[in-house]
Amino acid sequence: MAARGDLRFGILWTAIGLAIVVESWRMDRLEQQHINPWTAPGLVPGLLGLVLAILGLVMMLRRPAPREEESADAQAEPWRVGLALALTLGFGVGVLGTGVPFWLAAGGFVFLAILLFEWPERRAAGTLARGAIQAALIATVAAAVITVVFQEIFLVRLP
Numbered sequence: 001m002a003a004r005g006d007l008r009f010g011i012l013w014t015a016i017g018l019a020i021v022v023e024s025w026r027m028d029r030l031e032q033q034h035i036n037p038w039t040a041p042g043l044v045p046g047l048l049g050l051v052l053a054i055l056g057l058v059m060m061l062r063r064p065a066p067r068e069e070e071s072a073d074a075q076a077e078p079w080r081v082g083l084a085l086a087l088t089l090g091f092g093v094g095v096l097g098t099g100v101p102f103w104l105a106a107g108g109f110v111f112l113a114i115l116l117f118e119w120p121e122r123r124a125a126g127t128l129a130r131g132a133i134q135a136a137l138i139a140t141v142a143a144a145v146i147t148v149v150f151q152e153i154f155l156v157r158l159p
Contacts, residue, residue, distance in 0.1 A: 010060030013052050020049025039155045080117065087113055102150075102158035107143030111135050 024046030029035070037043075091109045096102070114135035122131040150156045 006059050006062060010056045010058075013056030013059060015056075017049045017051070017053030017056055021046050021053065024049060036155065038153060044154060083116055084113075087116070097159060099159075103143045103147045106146050107139045109139075110142045111139035114138060 024042035027040075027042035029037075029040045029042070087109060091105060095105045095108070115132055118131050118135070119128075122128050147158060150158055
């Protein structure tokens with residue numbers, strides 16, 4: 001049986017994801033204006049909502065390892081929620097629209113997220129430099145892929 005926290009958060013993320021999918025489906029597709037289906041409003045939010053719902057289900061149904069089940073609550077780290085919120089708000093409110101190129105903002109976000117979330121484990125293992133290099137490589141690839149997908153597939157002009 002899934003840990004209680006995973007079950008509760010799994011239900012929450014599944015509900016949020018499904019609500020996003022439903023509301024995205026209800027959006028006007030602008031067919032009368034001959035809009036390319038790949039750029040229709042609601043497509044990207046709907047896909048993201050679907051992913052959230054699927055991952056919420058995975059969270060609800062997963063079976064923790066025996067060791068994890070015993071100490072899941074003891075290992076809870078509330079600072080991770082605060083860090084995720086700070087990074088997300090910093091990216092969305094503090095960086096986007098300020099003149100920083102999107103690819104740089106996205107790469108910086110991914111780099112900081114990986115580096116900061118892995119910091120305690122990497123510091124304990126003595127692999128901070130290696131972790132920073134890996135985070136930089138992943139962030140560079142992610143920023144390039146995100147930029148190309150949005151600009152070339154979804155035809156979204158990025159700042």
